[in-house]
Amino acid sequence: MPQTVKLATARELAAAGSVRETLLIGQCGGYTVRFKVGTGERVLATKEGSQRLFTGIDAAARVLRDIGIARYQVDASGLSPNVANPRRRPDRAAALRQTHEDAAYLAFLQGRAEAGRRDPVRYTDEQVNERMKALRAGRG
Structure with a gap:
């Protein structure tokens, strides 16, 4: 060899x-x-x-x-074209599917973040802390 x-x-x-x-x-x-x-x-x-x-x-x-x-x-005398490709990677289909799902989820999160940035309602730290205290106290 x-x-x-x-x-x-x-x-x-x-x-x-x-x-x-x-x-x-x-x-x-x-x-x-x-x-x-x-x-x-x-x-x-x-x-x-x-x-x-x-x-x-x-x-x-x-x-x-x-x-x-x-x-x-x-x-090409030794070529065997009818033999299944030994290099085929069936796991690549699953990986590509996961990549598309990840991209869709990222687009969803980016859309939610953009919607949050466009929301005119803003809360101060004090307002958020008061709201959390109320929720913990069961007055939510």
């Missing part, structure tokens, strides 16, 4: 002209990027160090273009 290389290092290798050849290798679930550097090969890795898997050629091409590589070869 070839060594892995993170994106920042791949960018430095490309800028230095050390990358001789770049291959997009099709496999189960997508494409990996393999660089031929010197006499060895390196595979683009995630931040965690595992092989980075791109679901499509377009996504891989964008990353390669960002690091300064415009020419590459594609080997």
Whole structure:
């Protein structure tokens, strides 16, 4: 198995002209990027160090273009497009739903705060303290 290389290092290798050849290798679930550097090969890795898997050629091409590589070869012989995407994240739907609920609640609170600011009735600290004493005493 070839060594892995993170994106920042791949960018430095490309800028230095050390990358001789770049291959997009099709496999189960997508494409990996393999660089031929010197006499060895390196595979683009995630931040965690595992092989980075791109679901499509377009996504891989964008990353390669960002690091300064415009020419590459594609080997799709090992691609299995009918296999379910192992990177699918069903928890993201729940997280997105929660984000929308939070945004709706924030909008509600902001509306209430704005209504409070527009309310012409203002109470002094003394009036509020008297009202609280009355409520505690049961005269509310």
